[in-house]
Amino acid sequence: MIVRCAVTDVIQMSSSVYRVLLKPEVNIVFKAGQYLKVHFNSKSYAFxxxxxxLDQDLIELHIRKNEGIGDSCIVGCFQQALNENILVDVPHGDAWLREDSDRPILLMAGGTGVSYVSGILKKCISSKMVQPIYLYWGVKNIELLYVHKELIDLVATHDNVYYVSAAEYxxxxxxxxxxxxxxxVILNDFNNLSQFDIYMCGPVPMIKAAKVLLGNYRNANLERMFSDALAYV
Structure with missing residues (x-):
């Protein structure tokens, strides 16, 4: 579905990540965990x-500054389109939240992959899902935890939701x-993931390693592991 959206804000969250807010002309039907595509300079980019x-008024994206188009960058394209309309192709992706499952949930994100798990977590909370939900977010260094406080505040009022962050350096x-x-950190914190639904987003090598290590050493059920990147690993 092609939808016209107004770019209402481009907010810098860290040295390299921006929050982009889009206001669609019509209500967009999508599932938590899906993604959209935008077109700049005849190229398509997925976010x-x-x-x-449930938040129909605004669509939120997290964009890394170094995702470039020639000498420009995607952030620059959104900034140039501020208060103007762009075309968005939505929805896409099969790694959406399985709301009919009552299994514990593990959300694993690397870098801006936190945008994917944030959307799922917000839907879990608004739907009053009661099973344990664990969100693990990893980055290279602590300065890149750009929504760290937001996540701490979000889980603080929900007894079944847990948030753990990790930094390599x-x-x-x-x-x-x-x-x-x-x-x-996940391998250290969990002995058995056989009963979990696992949702993952981040660099493809991370997803590939998670598929192998969580499956082989923590008994994760591959049929209950969800990531659009799994189609490529």
Whole structure:
């Protein structure tokens, strides 16, 4: 479905990540965990939807500054389109939230993959899902945890939701951030994932490693692991 959307805001969240807000002309029907495509300079780019399907007023995206188009960049394209309309192709993706499942949920994100798991988490909360929900987010360094406080505040009022962050490089010990890759931290924190629904978004090598390590060493059920990148690994 091609939808006309107004670019209402482009907000810098960190040194390299921006939050982009789009206002669609009509209500968009999508599932938590799906993504959309935008077209700039005759090229198509896919972005996870960070907002819940219940938030029809605005669509939220997280964009890395270094995703470039020649000498320009996607962030620059959105900035140039501020207060103007762009065309969005939505929805796409099969790694959407299985709301009919009562299995515990593990959400794993690397970098801006947190936009994907954020959309799922918001839908879980708004739908009052009661099973344990664990969100694990990993980055290279602690400065890249650009929605860290938002996630802490979001889970604080929900007893069944847990948030763990990880940074590969830290100079000092941080009581709210674990050191290491997000996959290493998950392997350390869980002994058996056989009963979990697992949703993942991040670099393809991370997804490939998670498929192997969580399946072989933590008994994760491959049929209950969801990521659009799994089609390529």
């Amino acid at each position: 996870s939807i960070a907002s819940s399907p 830290m100079d000092d010990v941080h009581h709210l951030v674990k050191k290491g890759t997000v996959l290493d």
